[in-house]
Amino acid sequence: MQRVATLLSKAIVTGQLAPGARLSESVVARELGVSRAPVREAARLLENSGLVTYHANRGFFVRETSAEALNDLYELRMVIEIAAAQRVLRHGLTDTIDRLAAQIDVLHEVAAAGADMLTQVEADMEFHRLLCSGSGNPKFLHVFEQIAAETEFSIMVIGRLYDDPHKIAETHEPIVNALRHGDEVATREAIRYHIGVAQELVTRQFRDVEAGTAER
Amino acid sequence: MQRVATLLSKAIVTGQLAPGARLSESVVARELGVSRAPVREAARLLENSGLVTYHANRGFFVRETSAEALNDLYELRMVIEIAAAQRVLRHGLTDTIDRLAAQIDVLHEVAAAGADMLTQVEADMEFHRLLCSGSGNPKFLHVFEQIAAETEFSIMVIGRLYDDPHKIAETHEPIVNALRHGDEVATREAIRYHIGVAQELVTRQFRDVEAGTAER
DNA sequence: GTTTTGGCGATTGTCGACAATTCCCTTGAC
DNA sequence: GTCAAGGGAATTGTCGACAATCGCCAAAAC
Numbered sequence: 001m002q003r004v005a006t007l008l009s010k011a012i013v014t015g016q017l018a019p020g021a022r023l024s025e026s027v028v029a030r031e032l033g034v035s036r037a038p039v040r041e042a043a044r045l046l047e048n049s050g051l052v053t054y055h056a057n058r059g060f061f062v063r064e065t066s067a068e069a070l071n072d073l074y075e076l077r078m079v080i081e082i083a084a085a086q087r088v089l090r091h092g093l094t095d096t097i098d099r100l101a102a103q104i105d106v107l108h109e110v111a112a113a114g115a116d117m118l119t120q121v122e123a124d125m126e127f128h129r130l131l132c133s134g135s136g137n138p139k140f141l142h143v144f145e146q147i148a149a150e151t152e153f154s155i156m157v158i159g160r161l162y163d164d165p166h167k168i169a170e171t172h173e174p175i176v177n178a179l180r181h182g183d184e185v186a187t188r189e190a191i192r193y194h195i196g197v198a199q200e201l202v203t204r205q206f207r208d209v210e211a212g213t214a215e216r
Numbered sequence: 217m218q219r220v221a222t223l224l225s226k227a228i229v230t231g232q233l234a235p236g237a238r239l240s241e242s243v244v245a246r247e248l249g250v251s252r253a254p255v256r257e258a259a260r261l262l263e264n265s266g267l268v269t270y271h272a273n274r275g276f277f278v279r280e281t282s283a284e285a286l287n288d289l290y291e292l293r294m295v296i297e298i299a300a301a302q303r304v305l306r307h308g309l310t311d312t313i314d315r316l317a318a319q320i321d322v323l324h325e326v327a328a329a330g331a332d333m334l335t336q337v338e339a340d341m342e343f344h345r346l347l348c349s350g351s352g353n354p355k356f357l358h359v360f361e362q363i364a365a366e367t368e369f370s371i372m373v374i375g376r377l378y379d380d381p382h383k384i385a386e387t388h389e390p391i392v393n394a395l396r397h398g399d400e401v402a403t404r405e406a407i408r409y410h411i412g413v414a415q416e417l418v419t420r421q422f423r424d425v426e427a428g429t430a431e432r
Numbered sequence: 433g434t435t436t437t438g439g440c441g442a443t444t445g446t447c448g449a450c451a452a453t454t455c456c457c458t459t460g461a462c
Numbered sequence: 463g464t465c466a467a468g469g470g471a472a473t474t475g476t477c478g479a480c481a482a483t484c485g486c487c488a489a490a491a492c
């Protein structure tokens with residue numbers, strides 16, 4: 001079942017399954033050589049992470065996204081991640097900051113290694129996941145996981161817009177720097193800027209896609 | 217299936233099913249006169265709303281809560297509801313404010329009618345749901361729904377501590393007043409205070425429960 | 433030409449049975 | 463008396479089949 005969920009998840013994030021496409025239980029089950037039960041379970045899991053939507057008696061569909069939905073997503077990310085960072089500072093969770101710094105090194109490494117986009121995106125995701133999980137409030141991580149899949153998808157879109165992969169790593173540095181200085185305001189602004197830039201990029205890109213003037 | 221989910225949900229919120237209790241699929245299925253499939257589906261739904269937890273190959277358990285977890289919950293509520301209110305002001309969503317004011321009237325009405333605790337708690341929940349749904353960002357509402365069940369449970373705990381039910385309605389008024397004045401800072405502080413007081417109450421109550429010096 | 437209604441095909445919803453796994457209790461060794 | 467290994471009961475995981483429901487298309491009525 002977990003295997004089915006992972007496979008479907010990858011297929012959706014990489015775009016193999018087009019947004020809006022119907023997820024026929026029997027078709028998926030046949031293709032993966034299992035029965036419909038584990039497919040349903042897996043689909044329910046993906047529903048939680050926002051990858052698919054469910055309509056009663058009609059089945060599962062790959063969630064369609066829009067510029068507006070992505071804009072809303074980034075608004076939520078800003079709120080959650082700023083709150084998480086604030087918590088890190090207020091509770092003096094310095095080892096969280098260390099882990100974030102280490103993850104930036106990882107980002108540089110995968111960039112230097114010329115890794116494929118998915119690997120880079122996952123390293124990027126991990127940075128933000130570490131921020132939420134290291135906040136000390138598991139509810140923040142829970143919210144992050146809820147929107148993780150859609151976020152991953154959106155970062156995938158943005159990643160293709162960067163010419164130099166090292167730049168992706170660099171955009172995270174001001175956040176860690178501000179955290180190291182223990183400066184709440186600077187941290188908030190760093191995150192607001194980091195996510196704001198991404199929000200701008202992904203929203204514009206999607207508006208272009210919707211207008212038909214750009215490729216996904 | 218929806219029927220099963222609703223029944224289980226009520227049983228948990230009202231305390232018929234004790235925290236930590238195992239949710240045996242076959243037992244629940246037999247009691248409700250259905251097969252295990254819809255029970256599993258319903259349990260998955262309840263998992264999303266945080267009412268039950270799932271352990272692989274071990275099944276579903278009624279989620280146990282703690283003073284710490286409730287404290288974390290209220291921290292998240294503060295973050296989300298403040299963000300939602302901020303959005304209401306920045307986008308000039310005055311009809312949301314009208315609906316919130318109307319909901320306070322509802323709160324007074326159920327108080328005057330001497331309604332039972334569950335009805336009052338649901339009216340209270342509706343106020344906060346309206347704030348999130350009326351924010352214009354559906355993601356905020358999504359987060360609210362994720363934590364709705366646990367929140368409802370916690371408000372149930374607090375509600376019993378109030379002697380006069382009208383006081384519950386009154387604690388919401390400063391929020392609407394600040395919103396009407398279009399004052400972002402005052403709104404933020406009103407919500408922080410409103411949720412902060414509840415956080416204090418519920419956390420203390422649960423610490424007492426954990427210490428064995430109070431009843432749930 | 434438009435709208436409503438009927439039926440057909442396909443898909444989901446539910447079921448009972450079997451396989452796989454886990455947990456607990458017994459048994460045995462030390 | 464304590465601990466480890468084994469076996470059995472109980473529970474979850476998966477399966478294939480059937481029932482219920484939905485959407486589509488054609489046919490008929492207006």
